[in-house]
Amino acid sequence: MSSPEEMPQAATPGAVPSPTGIVVGVDGSEQSTCALIWAAREAKLRKVPLHLVTAYTVPIFAASGLDGGYATVDDDVIRQGAEAILREGAAKVAHLEVEMDARVENGDAAGVLVELSETAELLVFGSRGRGGFMGRLLGSVSTALPAHAKCPTVTVPLSCAPRMSEGPEGAEAISKLEKVVTVGVDGSDQARYAVLVAAEQAERSGCTLRIICAVQPYTGSLAWMPAPVDREALFTEIQEQLDAGEKWLLNHFPKLPMEVTLVEGSAVETLVEATKTSELVVMGTRGRGGFAGMLLGSTTEGVRHHAKGPIMVVHDREDPRQGDRSAFGPLLSV
Incomplete structure (x- = not known):
């Protein structure tokens, strides 16, 4: 397993094999952290790889001033932010010692995850995502995925957070x-x-x-x-x-x-x-x-x-x- 510091890679068409284990959507929000921990535990139980995925599109803004045209945000800056989020996520579940990789995809989050579900065993994501990376991966996207994914999906609500804790709070929640x-x-x-x-x-x-x-x-x-x-x-x-x-x-x-x-x-x-x-x-x-x-x-x-x-x-x-x-x-x- 790659270390969390080394893992996130930019996705190049045809360069990264299609996932065959559990795919989890990550965007840096608390909701996605709950989903990530649940997915990592499930991957350990099933003895299959865990694939962390985040997706983004480059925003385009109408230019102001006398010159017409459009201005775009630097793609490299956005990608670096996405990679940092994946590294942080990978570090949170590294102790579970599951086979793990991570990828940044450029495209609509729902479309990216549905495409990955073609070969995945399970697709996991949080619900009601707000904020987080670009505010895009979760929220309304999580509503669309169960209807269109090609494999079973698991929605992990934020209310599950106590269950995902590794400390006394988690042990108490699980005991109930x-x-x-x-x-x-x-x-x-x-x-x-x-x-x-x-x-x-x-x-x-x-x-x-x-x-x-x-x-x-x-x-x-x-x-x-x-x-x-x-x-x-x-x-x-x-x-x-x-x-x-x-x-x-x-x-x-x-x-x-x-x-x-x-x-x-x-x-x-x-x-x-x-x-x-x-x-x-x-x-x-x-x-x-x-x-x-x-x-x-x-x-x-x-x-x-x-x-x-x-x-x-x-x-x-x-x-x-x-x-x-x-x-x-x-x-x-x-």
């Missing part, structure tokens, strides 16, 4: 966490793939897998329906599908401890609450249909915006393990 990876399900294909990813994460980290399905409470908004909803029958049907799903999952992860919980309540509120005590909460994207109330899609954004802990967002993709799901009992076609 349950050794649990939580995943939200709604019966969709997207949720089933998210469950597989969550199970792998729980197994890797020695956690219990907690599967939660939240069904929206009956409200007056359903008064237009031609027949009243039989809530008891609905819950019975969903529970049968959850039980079948648990059997299927145990077939693929026979030694993994797991809990399956069916609750009546807001999916967003239920999963936000879970972020307070879970090591990680995993969600799919673009859930359609599924159990009443449709857990995924806009719910994913709602949870991310209010989360108190790391959130992993997983895009749907083909997985051969899903092929035998129907053999274990009823499932909802969506």
Whole structure:
């Protein structure tokens, strides 16, 4: 591993290999520091390289005075500032002794990170970034990444800072966490793939897998329906599908401890609450249909915006393990 002083390099097209481990966005803000520490710990757990990345564009200002034209900021000055931020970040996680490199990219931060996600195993970033290097890497960029990244993404909110501390504060914060990876399900294909990813994460980290399905409470908004909803029958049907799903999952992860919980309540509120005590909460994207109330899609954004802990967002993709799901009992076609 290169020393933090030597590591940051200017990115030259074709000169730097595409990352295959964990990519973390760094911009010098507190948010990105939280994300960096989480990513470094995860890289150590997975035994994969950690890639620190920051990106910038050179600002162009309209020239003032009698002469027309434009003035630009010195590219070298900006790049040197970016390299300094990467060196500082690398120094903060050097004690974890993970294989690590860093790069400065010239371009739109969201576009750069999405491109790197093509080969990365995981993309990690902070949320609600303000200030920091050029004020560009985090914030609104973190909202765009889960929707467009080609690999799973993890958003680490600033409220996780106590968990990332190496001192007594960190030990106390971690002691309040349950050794649990939580995943939200709604019966969709997207949720089933998210469950597989969550199970792998729980197994890797020695956690219990907690599967939660939240069904929206009956409200007056359903008064237009031609027949009243039989809530008891609905819950019975969903529970049968959850039980079948648990059997299927145990077939693929026979030694993994797991809990399956069916609750009546807001999916967003239920999963936000879970972020307070879970090591990680995993969600799919673009859930359609599924159990009443449709857990995924806009719910994913709602949870991310209010989360108190790391959130992993997983895009749907083909997985051969899903092929035998129907053999274990009823499932909802969506």
